[in-house]
Amino acid sequence: ILDDFEKDGNRxxxxxxxFSEGIWQYSAAGRGASKFIGGLYxxxxxxxxxxxxxxxxxxxxxxxxxxxHFITSHILDxxxxxxxxxxxxxxxxxRYDDFTWRIWRMNRLDYPIHRVVNRIYIYTLFSLFDPLxxxxxxxxxxxxxxxxxxxxxxxxxxxxxxxxxxLAIQEDVNSYKRQLQNLxxxxxxxxxxxGYGFNNDALSLTRSSLKNILKNIYVELGNPQYNASTKAHxxxxxxxxxxxxxxxxxxx
Numbered sequence: 001i002l003d004d005f006e007k008d009g010n011r012x013x014x015x016x017x018x019f020s021e022g023i024w025q026y027s028a029a030g031r032g033a034s035k036f037i038g039g040l041y042x043x044x045x046x047x048x049x050x051x052x053x054x055x056x057x058x059x060x061x062x063x064x065x066x067x068x069h070f071i072t073s074h075i076l077d078x079x080x081x082x083x084x085x086x087x088x089x090x091x092x093x094x095r096y097d098d099f100t101w102r103i104w105r106m107n108r109l110d111y112p113i114h115r116v117v118n119r120i121y122i123y124t125l126f127s128l129f130d131p132l133x134x135x136x137x138x139x140x141x142x143x144x145x146x147x148x149x150x151x152x153x154x155x156x157x158x159x160x161x162x163x164x165x166x167l168a169i170q171e172d173v174n175s176y177k178r179q180l181q182n183l184x185x186x187x188x189x190x191x192x193x194x195g196y197g198f199n200n201d202a203l204s205l206t207r208s209s210l211k212n213i214l215k216n217i218y219v220e221l222g223n224p225q226y227n228a229s230t231k232a233h234x235x236x237x238x239x240x241x242x243x244x245x246x247x248x249x250x251x252x
Contacts, residue, residue: 002087012092016111019091023116030124031074036067037128037155038136038249057058058140061150068155072162075124081117081176088113114252118179125187144225158182160213167216170223172230185210189244207245214241 001022003105005015045052074080091111125134137152144150163184166173173181191206193196198206217238221231 004213012090013094026075026121027120031127033067033070035129038140058143061148062078064150073118073157076162078177111217117176120170121180122184131196131198135199136200138201153199154210160209163214167220178233193247210241214238
C-alpha cells in the first residue's frame, strides 16, 4: 500500500481508504468460505432430464476441509494480523465535511484496528457456527455415500485447536488473539445458554469444548513464561467459562 500510494502530493486519507477496502475482504472471505461447511449443491433438473441427478449433493468432505483450513490459516491463526506500525500511523481519516456531520461524530481519529479485526472474527465465527449450518452438518453426516465424512466433531476440534493454539505451544497470546479467544468463549456461552435452537450434538460438543479449554488453561496458568497480559487474560476467560458451565448446569 505504501509503495503504491505514498507519493508526493497524495493524501494520507487515500491510504486509509485502500487499507479499509483490503482488510474488509477478510470478512467477506470468512463468510464465503463458511458456506462450504455443511454445504449442499442444489440442482433444479426434472426427473428424466439429460444428465439427470438427485436434487441435493453434499459438498465433498475434502472441499469442506479445504474451506475450514482456509478459515483457520487465513483468519483465525495467531500470525494472520500483523501490521507495519508505520502503516497504521499513516491511516488518517477524511476530514472534509460531507453534509451529514459525520466528521463531528467520529469518536476517534486514529484507525480502530482491534475493533475492525474483532468484527472480522465475529462475522467469521458466527457464520461458521450458525444454528442452521450446524443442523446441516449434523444431517449431512448420514448423507455421505462413502466412509469419509465431514463431522461436527471435526469442525469443533479444528476450530478449538486453532483458536487456543498458544496453550499447546506455550506461547504468549497477542492482543488480536486475546480478542478472538474471548469472543470464542462468549459464542459458546450463547450456544449453551441463549436458547437459539442448536441441535443436541452442537450443545454437547460446545460444553465438552469449554471443559477442555478450561482444563488446558488450568494446566498453563502456573507456567512462569507467560507475560502479565496473557496470564490476566487466561484468568479472566477461565472464570468466564466457569460461570457459563455453572449456569448451564443449573438450567438443566
